[in-house]
Amino acid sequence: MSGYEIVSLDDLDRLRSTDGRMVMLPLRRRLGFQPFGLNAWEGTQAGDQVIERHRELQNGHEELYVVVRGTARFTLGDETFDAPTGTLVHAPPDTFREATALEAGTIVLAAGAKAGEAFTPRGWEEFYVAFALLAAGSPVEARASMAEALARDPDAWQGQYNAACFEALAGETDAALAYLAVALAKDPTVAEHAAADEDLASLRDDPRYAELVK
């Protein structure tokens, strides 16, 4: 460890979401950068989503997006605008934001954290990585990332539910049902999510599933 490292965007992993819509370049995780959240998102084709529509109400993060390659079309609140390389976009927590690539290979850097609080990485990164690696055919690495995510916040129903989805997709029915049972015990409304979640499709013919969500 020399205390510094040089990295190119081209060297970073491309992790595609399970629905195929998003490609993450896991920058913070790759570097071990600790002060705030930092990732990049790539649109491999024109029209690909690079920032999904969302707000940051739950975790209170303010975010800065930087278009570092290509051009993206952003919507920030009520405004839609084209953002070529070098554009900076600041989004407060309560503002809806989304962006799509206008050129193949567009990359947007996303930095975020909550003002006044020390940053701690959130489990969503590991969950995202776990599902992406599973879909990409790397189950061992995927499972390691899932374990990291669960260890980060073991008491949250969301983690247990994500683990249930992960195991269902991996074909591990017994493990999936066990995680689902824990998630339901923590929050019975999980049954509503489960009913509409395609990730759990492989469980629905199992009588134990019907027993759990009844």
Add this chain to the structure above:
Amino acid sequence: MSHLHVDELERIELPDGFVWRPIRRHFDIRAFGVNAYSALEVGGPIVETHTEDQLGHEEIYFVLRGRALFTVDGNEHELAAGQLVFISDPSLKRGATAVDEGTVVLALGGKPGHPHEVSAWEAMFAAVPAANREDWPEAIRIHVEALAERPDHPALLYNLACMEARGGRHLDALLHLERAVALDPKWAEYAQRDSDFAAIRSEPGFP
């Protein structure tokens, strides 16, 4: 305005020869440190040679456009657009010069495990244009605004005293200089050699 191009950011030419493009200050970002830098000329400085010993920041320098020649811990690395250097060790000396015309480097940083605090140097940099045109009320206003958040920051107090001395507010200058020295005695030594204090050096109470 919640979006702009990096070329639309304010350009603040600093005495050390590089150009600060204040991103955090423009958007009033409170959660993390982020700025851009450009150079006055090819071969000129684009990232000031410094360490992060005092602030304890981890830093990332990302080349947004052009190429820059970084020197980190004595080693030279030429980075092109799309490359970055992550410096996790605050004690490492780092700096860079521009290789191409129009090179822009993004700097992102913060202290692990701590809520972000706006660095005091931002106000000092932001006051440079006002000081250059001898607009002392504006330079003083920028420092006072920063001190409202960091009232016991010795360097800010010292710089405020400099601006006040130059602007003819001698009593305020003496009071703020006295406070800076009380917080950190090294500023008394600096004040002895600082031409900003020429007008008040013979005043009673000058350290």
